[in-house]
Amino acid sequence: MKKRFLALALVAAMSVTSLAACSSSSTEATTAAAGDATEAADEEASTGVKTQSESEDGKYELALVTDLGTIDDKAFNQGAWEGLVKYAEENGISHKYYQPQEGTTDSYLETIGLAVEGGAKLVVCPGFLFEEPVYLAQEQYPDTYFILLDGEPHNADSSDYKTSDKVMPIMYQEDQAGYLAGYAAVKDGMTKLGFMGGMAVPAVVKFGYGYVQGAEAAAEEDGKNVEIMYNYTGQFAATPEAQSMAASWYQNGTEVIFSCGGAVGNSVMTAAEANDPQGKVIGVDVDQSSESETVITSAMKMLSNSVYDGIKAYYDGSFPGGQTTTMTAANDGVGLPMDTSKFENFTQEQYDEIFAKLAADEIELTSFSEGNIDPTKDLTELTNVKVTYVE
């Protein structure tokens, strides 16, 4: 009896598979036709980040190609995507994102090609990893417009920088955002700080350098001595190693850690929550206060604003291509989200004051020298801040 049942079940299973095999060609056709409908359904099903709009002719005018992260990484890609979606929805423009297979120039370029074939008139490329792909793509697809965040198009060995009229590179002064975070932390009364970056890419290093200098400025004003632990974890991922390092810093008295590298923040937040008393965390890129109670503020780049403005300029016919747009405190490109911040002593007035100074270019920040990421080597004139660089 048992065996007979098994045999029956097997026969049933086999017939299903063979039927599926026979009819596979017709299934494909149906899937393609039903594609648009499914996409629309998908979008309704998802409650969080919207993935794409429906399009009648299967063409998408606005496209975003993600880098190593995804459009819901709660950081870089998501910020850019939100700006794009905002403009597209206000104006009823079809839009879609594309995710490269792997993190190589070839793969990025191929994905940009897909976007162009898919009808994209403007492609948003978030991240400095797109510098080389966009450099190549601007010649390959001369009719397409590009917005490149965090970088300038150049060739493989950085010997040639070229930005065509249809490319708008946007750079951020991360050091100003980091400066604000460091300044606020010390003004808030903290003297033992930490910095945990992801990979030591230029943006991360700039955040870190600004952070140290902001802390220095506040420490000088208040006549305090500040210690900063400083490390690049080497990857943008939540690992037990990152958790352990953060835990050891908190355990050793560090009061706040600036987690500057995507998912590294999750590890730092876990360590902060587990420590007794709870440690504090400064988020990065976007407002991360919703991710953990321990996040007191975030060093933000106004990603969605700048993408939104760039797309708007394109449709208004005033696309500022050919030159790099730099987002700074002066054009509200960086800042701290004071509404969601949990400072004890640092006030809105103090923030406005220091922000105005940055915006007026009264504060000069030292950047990293070529080939060096160690702040103790570049920032030699620190008086009140002692940086411990952890390799």
Next chain:
Amino acid sequence: MQVIIFIVQQTMYFSIPLLIVALGAMFAERSGIINIAMEGIMIMGAFTGILFLNLTGNSMSGQLQLIIAIIISVVTGMVFSLFHAYASINMKADQTISGTALNMFAPAFAIFVARVIQGVQQVQFTNTFRTDVPVLKDIPVLGPMFFQGAYITTYLGIIILIVSTVVLYRTRFGLRLRSCGENPHAADAAGINVYKMQYAGTLISGALAGLGGLVFVVPTSVNFNADVAGYGFLAIAVLIFGQWHPIKIFGASLFFGVMKAISASYSGIPFLAGLGIPSYFYKMFPYIVTLVVLIFTSKNSQAPKAEGKPFDKGQR
């Protein structure tokens, strides 16, 4: 003192998942099935367990919630490992390929399902699982080390270690399981159902790997992003380093755990930071030792003789 307590606590976060998963892999290999799908099964187990934590939120007490999540992870791991068992035992497929397939399938599946359910791929959870053990927490030194702010999963890992050792060496089942890994044809001739034993081994490995995934993620992050950072593979290294023996595996996982904890946290420990040894040294050390040990032991490796070879009754 504070520092030693801290290192011991951190070591547990690394060692316990490695121990649980390596013991799981041991059961599979001892029954003759190589299960390199540990990474994938960890991801699946962690995914369902944490999805449960996410969906139930704060609706029940932390420990109860964690225990239910553990059960869910274990069941998921077993179900997922059934694919591997079916392919490698019934279909006599190449076990490496079937395992690799599961490893590739798991993260994609976790991301896809998370997106469908909640729109984003990171599954968030609130960590309310740290607990103090009554009475024991007041023991000097040992109290703060093991019984304050601890996870019950740590004790679970130790229990699994003891049970595994007893089952493998003191029960009829353990003897039969081991014989299937060494010489399945002899076992078959002695009247043991080899297929059944291999199914049991693979299912146990799936259960422990699923559990290990959850144990790995809970203490070290606030969300799950379809990734266990290669610890499934590291656990297989621990298994080999531990020469397929539970107690040696425990030693190996402790060794890896201590080295990982020290290399990650030495910068916050004044004594170690003062020594001035670069972190690369701590990071390299366990792997170099593994290589050296393998060189010396590879001649008389304790690996089960018949592992990886599909058992065919008619073959001689």
